[in-house]
Amino acid sequence: MRIRGADVIIRTLIDEGVKTVFGYPGGAVIDIYDALYDYKDQIRHIRTSHEQGATHAADGFARSTGETGVVIATSGPGATNTVTGIATAYMDSIPMVVITGNASRNLIGKDSFQEIDIIGITMPITKHNFVIRDVKYLQDTIRRAFMIASSGRKGPVVVDVPKDIMSELTEYEPKGKLKYEKNYESATEEEIKKVAECINKSKKPILYCGGGVTASGAFRELRELIHKNSIPACNTIMGIGVLGYEDDLNLGMLGMHGRVSSNFAIAECDLLIACGVRFSDRVALNTKKFAKNATIIHMDIDKSEIDKNVIADYGVVGDIKDTLTKLCPHVKEQKREDWINEIKELRKEDYVPQESRELIKPHSVIQHISKRLGEDMIFVTDVGQHQMWTAQYSGRTKPRSFLTSGGLGTMGYGYGAAMGAKLGNPDRHVVHITGDGSFNMNFNEILTSVNNDIKIITVVMDNSALGMVRQWQHLLYNDRYSATDVKQTTDYVKLAEALGAIGYNCETFEEFTKAFEEAIVAPKSVVIKVGIDSDERVFPMIPAGGTVDDIIVE
DSSP, X not given: OEEEHHHHHHHHHHHTTOOEEEEEOOGGGXXXXXXXXXXXXXXXXXXXXXXXXXXXXHHHHHHHHSSOEEEEEOSTHHHHTTHHHHHHHHHXXXXXXXXXXXXXXXXXXXXXXXXXXXXXXXXXXXXXXXXXXXXXXXXXXXXXXXXXXXXXXXXXXEEXXXXXXXXXXXXXXXXXXXXXXXXXXXXXXXXXXXXXXXXXXXXXXXXXXXXXXXXXXXXXXXXXHHHHHTOOEXXXXXXXXXXXXXXXXXXXXXXXXXXXHHHHHXXXXXXXXXXXXXXXXXXXXXXXXXXXXXXXXXXXXXXXXXXXXXXXXXXXXXXXXXXXXXXXXXXXXXXXXXXXXXXXXXXXXXXXXXXXXXXXXXXXXXXXXXXXXXXXXXXEEOSSHHHHXXXXXXXXXXXXXEEOOOSSOOTTOHHHHHHHHHHHOTTSOEEEEEEHXXXXXXXXXXXXXXXXTOOOEEEEEEOSBOHHHHHHHHHHSTTOOOSOBOOOOOOHHHHHXXXXXXXXXXXXXXXXXXXXXXXXXXXXXXXEEEEOOTTOXXXXXXXXXXXXXXXXXO
16 A cells, blocks of 8 residues: 555554654644544644643653653754753653654755754754655654664654655555564673672662663562562652652652651661662762762663762663562562661651741642642642652652653743643643743643643742742852842733633632632643742752762751
């Protein structure tokens, strides 16, 4: 059967099981949208307000479901508008396929209208990228793009398609998905036994887990190991939800804004078992002193992560789920009462936020949302103080229920990601937590949520400042508030209503709880502005390059 290249693209997406795509039409992809018209009963297309919003939506869809997100963007500015979203997914190892249009082959290299070398631009921020030069390779290239995005260490893939290829005819027959390439090593029996021996002999082990546990779906295996050997465990911001929040062995988040007890436990442990982490500079702030008393075991699917930031005594390359499955039978059952009692004493030093009758406290807002909607809801954040407060107090016990830009730290990520999460999980509540700085970068996507009946509850923590940078200016730059205090004149209630949503303005906690109850049953997206003090800080905090000895708690 001979069909157009554009039809090949849409049919191949259907063959890959894609039911939702995000994008924005334009001249270079008009043929793809023409083909999509014939298949709109099989693929739902969400036209976002901006291509960056489309990539964040595909990212949120992927993070919350484990599937591959898909984006379609036109050439030139359409393609370049996807770059921040692609980089966000790349830094956090999120599977995504981005299909871009480009100028026709005879116009490439001539500075043609909306021509851009998107392959060159995205090469450093993609797992792989392709440019199509012959229509006969189009189908298999897209199939390969999906396989690459979802296998091994996951990540985004770009497929650039010149416009004339979309109108050319080629042979097409449905094909099954390509089998995942096992382009990584697996832990050997000898390695597993060495690691088990280290664990069994240790007196003060700590398990440190991150996004790799989520990506591999290793939650049950991780918890089985922890409980069998009584290993206290902590997580990165990307690992929120992989441990039971109320579990006595869960130490919570560590790092710059992690718990005091978690950071002290790392400093005291004699064995650190790192699972699916990269020893980020927001966790291992001082790599020379991080876990300085410990033997370090680093398990990761990506061999290049081993010894990259912190030198490991044992590097185990392989899928985390596979590695933990092999490891658990070799680990002995232990109680470790002395170590656990020592950690209980450390927990007495944990920071407890102050309560207030006059001011709305961020931790109270997050805890109320979490308690009211329970374990099944999904938190999505932008980046800043609100992100850290949500990470600290959201109480997630399920994986894929806390979505944030961890590696790139992308302000403006949240609203698009929240829409993607809601589309991937239509029966779950999705709450978007943001600050006024981040919200001003993405509120245009309210239009998308309203026009497509994607209900999002947004809580804007408005302190009329760029709070996290301002906090650093207070603590480290002698209160020299340069360009961070912003006198807001925006009426977020009127803004929400103008874009078709429902708005609330809350200056007391009682007003917030009432507004949130109404938001839960509202028929469409809601924006709740919560006024907080511009001097509200995120504590605890370890300054960049510092150690737990430098921790600030007031």
